[in-house]
Amino acid sequence: MELKTHAMPLLLSSEMIEEFSQLSTTLISDAMAGTGVMDYKIKSIKPGVKLAGTAFTVDTKEGSALAVIAAVALAQQGHILVISGKGEASNAVIGDMLVKTALKSGISGIVVDGLVRDVSVLRDMDMPLFAIGAVPSAAKKNGHGELNSPIVCGGISVKPGDLIVGDDDGVVVVPSHAMYDVLLAAKAKLASEEQRIQDIDNGLLVPEWLKKLL
Incomplete structure (x- = not known):
């Protein structure tokens, strides 16, 4: 049985978390040209849940919950x-x-892949909880695991300290170094x-970009 641990990721600022918590995953995905979106099967276990915070990564091995148990003990608020x-x-798991x-x-x-x-x-x-699904059987508590190393979750690379945002549409990962640019976009x-919605309400049903193509 072996468990490797690495440096604890610094928490992102509460201001940054609050800014992103006001945005949908669809907007964030569009801002990143569709990158950073986890596999569609990873969804909230109940509707209407919003998730935003700093990634504490957990790499499980051989179907073991050992690393998850350790992560719950070590992770900090936020x-x-x-x-x-x-x-x-x-x-x-x-x-x-x-x-x-x-x-x-x-x-x-x-978030569980x-x-x-x-x-x-x-x-x-x-507790906002996103997963592929559910099953009655429990995981083993032996085996190997690693905390706060780069991982792949839902087909997307995640590094400790990255920004994680989730809602009814799924989960997106915003690399920590790109947060400000993504937020602005x-x-x-x-x-x-919002302008397009206003145009539709005013009866402008064909957007200008489409008129140019027609």
Whole structure:
């Protein structure tokens, strides 16, 4: 049994988190030209949930929950656990007891490229939780794992300290070095969409760019 740990990622500013929490994942995706979007199968276990925070990465090995248990113990308030479950389909890597502990620790959310269990209980908890699905069987607590190393989750590279945003459409990853540019682009996209909605309300049903093509 082996567990490797690396330096704790610095938390992103609360101002930056708040700015992104006001934006949809669709706007953020558009701002990044469609990059950074996790596999469509990773969805919130209940509708209407919003997720935004700093990535604390978890690499699981051999279907083991060891690294997840350690991450819940070590992550700080404001971190989001991003778990590379590698699409493991035989068991759940997290359940109600671990999620309850994470909630008490102040962890802001959990994203799992794998399965969870105890869904009926988890849906009553105030913890944003995104996963591929659910299964009754529990994970092993042996094996290997690694904390706060670069991982792949839902087909997307995630580094510790990256910005994670999730809503009903899915999860997007914003590299920490690109946050400001993405924020500006997403806000510009939002302004453009708001103008287009106003135009539609005013009866301008064909946008100018389309008129030029017709």
